[in-house]
Amino acid sequence: MDLSVVIVNYQTFELTRNTINSIFEYSYPFSYEILVVDNASTDDSLSKLQDYFKDKVTFIASKENNGFAAGNNQALRIAKGRYVLLLNSDTIVWENTLEDIYNYMEKHTDVGASGCRVLLENGDLDKACKRSFPNVKNSFFRLFHIPTNSKDDNYNLDDLPDDEIYEIDCLTGAFMFMRAEALNEAGLLDETFFMYGEDIDLCYRIKKAGWKIIYYGESKITHLKGASSKKQKNKLIYEFYRAMYIYYKKHHASESSFLVNIVVYIGIAVLCILKLFLNLFKKKS
CATH class of the missing domain: 3.90.550.10 (Spore Coat Polysaccharide Biosynthesis Protein SpsA; Chain A)
Structure with a gap:
């Protein structure tokens, strides 16, 4: 084959x-x-x-x-x-x-x-x-x-x-x-x-x-992926930012200082929460 x-x-x-x-x-x-x-x-x-x-x-x-x-x-x-x-x-x-x-x-x-x-x-x-x-x-x-x-x-x-x-x-x-x-x-x-x-x-x-x-x-x-203007499921938003965390921790955390890692993890969490909040106000397509 x-x-x-x-x-x-x-x-x-x-x-x-x-x-x-x-x-x-x-x-x-x-x-x-x-x-x-x-x-x-x-x-x-x-x-x-x-x-x-x-x-x-x-x-x-x-x-x-x-x-x-x-x-x-x-x-x-x-x-x-x-x-x-x-x-x-x-x-x-x-x-x-x-x-x-x-x-x-x-x-x-x-x-x-x-x-x-x-x-x-x-x-x-x-x-x-x-x-x-x-x-x-x-x-x-x-x-x-x-x-x-x-x-x-x-x-x-x-x-x-x-x-x-x-x-x-x-x-x-x-x-x-x-x-x-x-x-x-x-x-x-x-x-x-x-x-x-x-x-x-x-x-x-x-x-x-x-x-x-x-x-x-x-x-x-x-x-034929969904347009960015469409209301997303909260699960998808969460998984998107969770993937960022997993990838960074797996491949970059060991190369960075403790302080940098904390800043990155907090940044990912804040962005995820903000995106979930903004998604509440999007209209379904």
Whole structure:
């Protein structure tokens, strides 16, 4: 098996169906399998997907929802491909994207993971598809929307072209095309992260294991993620800031002083509380 595509479904029948169909729409010069993990959906999305795709897709039914990382790991443990693709259930894969990245990684054996240009529904770039690793300084500039001319502090790599190919630090979990060998060396997704942050953590470990991470901007997918103006669930806000805490504690706390760590932890807590408070006044969409 050349490629294993892993998709986590949680009560998104139509979105997941459209994502899978966007893969089946094209033919490929490699063999592949699609593994769909249902994260204990409480609607009938799993049964509807099983009826729709029948024996074309392998389904794994989780008994409980332990998060995005845990869901992906269930499929990764049985994936047969030399490459694995983590793909969000709310994406549309464009023609030639999988083939182009597959061919690139076949030619560049030092690349552990590749991403692509991820476009939002309105055509704008999803900035999470090419990032630097977060640290205290660049996170401060980003969280408080402070402009900076320093490349070292440019978390979203806005100074780099969107349509070219180059090495970066971090991809988005919406599309991570990984060499199985690199994943085996780095380890599976850290299930301490419920959602958010697990992609950054995995990229960090892949690079630490000596592999390159490439942004392949010549190929694209569409990511139908929710607009920022929509009212968010408090659970998602909490998990976003919890992921910040987990990542910092795991990779940076030991390198920083006690005082810096306290300031960072308090800052994350304050931002989380503020975001939850402001969310109360947002209208549902």
